[in-house]
Amino acid sequence: MITGKERIANSFKALSEKGEKGLITYLTAGFPSPDHTLEVARELALHSDMIEIGIPFSDPVADGPVIQNSSYHALERGIRLSNIFNLAGKIREGTDIPLIFMTYYNPVMRYGIENFVKSSHESGVDGLIVPDLPVEEDHPLRECAQKYGLSLIPLVAPTSTDERISKISGRTDSFIYCVSVTGVTGAGKEIGDLKTFSCRVRKNTSHPLAVGFGITGPGVARRLAPYFDAVVVGSAIVKEMDSGEGLPVIVDRVGRLAGEIKATLRNGCDTGE
Template identity: 55%
Template sequence: MTAVNRISRCFDELAARREKGLIAYICAGDPDLDTTVRLVEAIAAAGADLVELGIPFSDPVADGPSIQRAAARALAGGVKVAQIIAAAARIRRRTDVPLIFMTYYNPVLQYGLEEFVRDAASAGVDGLIVPDLPLEEAGALLAPAGGAGLALIPLVAPTTTPERLQAISAAARGFVYCVSVTGVTGARQEIHTDLAKFTGRVRAYTGLPLAVGFGISGPAAAARVAPCCDAVVVGSAIVDRVAAAADSDPVPAAAGLAGEIKSALVNL
């Protein structure tokens, strides 16, 4: 099965069950790559429908304090992109959950665009999210990603104009990531964006599934957001669970939160 088909199949199955999806984010290498492999497997078993695997970068401009700290811990531990790709291959041997690399353009560029796409696809990765890569500059990555069957998943914001929504949607693969707020990632008590209006605008330009992320702090927040989209993305809250278990095994706590959130989405 190709990568894009794995993402499409996941959303098709969710739609058939009339169920909202959970996309869980973890930072690769925090606290170490062996734990990352176990985290992805456990989170998927607990109910996450797709997993974003963050490749740490020293200047994560789209990320708030929780993910910044996780990236700093991973980098301090010496994790490298090639090691993360190898960990993704280990994950793929353990689970069929769709895997998406969330990274910044610099690590991809330093690795080599074609080499990164080739190695990620060979490892069983299904998609890429590159938040600091605007559509106008994405051609050099779009072409090899498409050739390898990797979905280059775009982000759109409440401030994205209709013209850009149309252009971004035309190039999108897999799903469209709708950023719930103007700002950085991080769990929030409230999201003040009119999400129904926002996602309604996006749906006018694409038939792809829509995922809403940034600011979803737990089961209750996920349930509030879910009616406006096809999946919710939860990152900082899970990363915080991992960090809180620094002196013990973080896998049960992170998987427990993923299970709680998925239960809230199933029982809408």
Template identity: 45%
Template sequence: MITTENRVTQLFEQHDDSSKIMSLFLTAGYPDLQACVDLILGFDENGVDMVELGMPFSDPLADGPTIQYSSNVAIEQGITMKKILDIVEQVRKQSEIPIILMGYINPVLRYGAEDFCRDAAEAGVDGLIIPDIPIEESGILTEEAQRYQLPIIYLVAPNTSDERMQKIDQQSQGFVYCVSVTGVTGAREGDEVAQSVQRFIDRVKANITNNPKMVGFGIKSHEDAQRIAADMDGFIVGSALIDTIREHYPEEGWKEQVFAFVRSLKYGTE
């Protein structure tokens, strides 16, 4: 399913300014394979604009404890790259929601860069985020990704220089992922953090001018999203989502609890 009109590009081109684009990060295979498919389909029906599907890895250096936990659960249940792509294929039978694969370069290289990009595109993947491969070393993946029309999305963080932000803006496709707090992933709070985030966002606005800007790492409520993403095109929620799944799964009605949380992120408290 290789399309010339990329779903991510279409999302940003067609989205109006009345609301922020909301993307959710979900670890592939968490809390189990079928539940993962069901969640993504439900996200599409509950205001989610885009999904980042995490590729579990046994040594996730940049992930906080919540995402490490979900990765470990998926790995223990036997998640593989093929099963990750199967999840995307299952979703594609019923949904056109943009799906980006996010994870470390090791599993990609183990699978083979060309095979990975080909199979991902055929499954219906719309882009790649590989946080541990800098733009200077991305050539091994960039050529194959371009061949199969898979945008590579790069990250900027508070410790990224202005010059490097501009370089990443030139290289990134689809959007730029703005990591609002340096360090491992997870929900953050406090006035000092808020001031630091605002300084970072001001720099992002000045230096990222070619691509849409999505901000993530630390958003856990509608209020967080309004405050942190006010000057961005949208926001990304990961750890808070997985915490919510972990709290309710597998009790009766757990999915509706998760979808209620998702709706509250975009539309406010219900």
């Protein structure tokens, strides 16, 4: 049976062979309801190369207001890890694309590292992103992830030194998540010199690079795609899910947004030069 990290690696390999850049879409588990999560994820699977499922947490320090609010709402509605594993399993039933949990370390520790990773594996999840877990402290989780064939995906930022990027690369088994702006996700800040950033990361790794935090639509994705192997879109999708419209309307809007971004990544990119 294929392992999670193999599924992720195969996805990037297929994209490279087609000359495409990947689209990784994000949604918060349980927001605005578990039914919304499931139906929107099924729609996203038609347009995405991977789906990132955010696990709500009460102190989401790496997230901007849109995703923070979605986490608080989901927790207030009573979403629990057991529900999220069940949701992931239902999403897996309808798609073969990689599924990745984004979670803070506290919920993992509370649930128990092995129990969390084992349940993730049994739910069909392929990888984990833990933004508040430094690489120097990730050995227990990484060891357990390897046991169950999951990838533990690290983050690097423009402020990361070459030495740190090289260290992170040596512990990576799938791809590296590049933060395009320092600070929280979804921040509408001026995008810095991403070409220089991507070149610096590539100088220190041979792994594929995904870029996220602040990607609002096709235009930003078009600017980023020449320098990275995939883009991550989160806040823009969660914002659509917070529109207050009925579920069919939300599914349609999210599907159109993801479809437009994927078309940009499939049909060519603007290097800005």
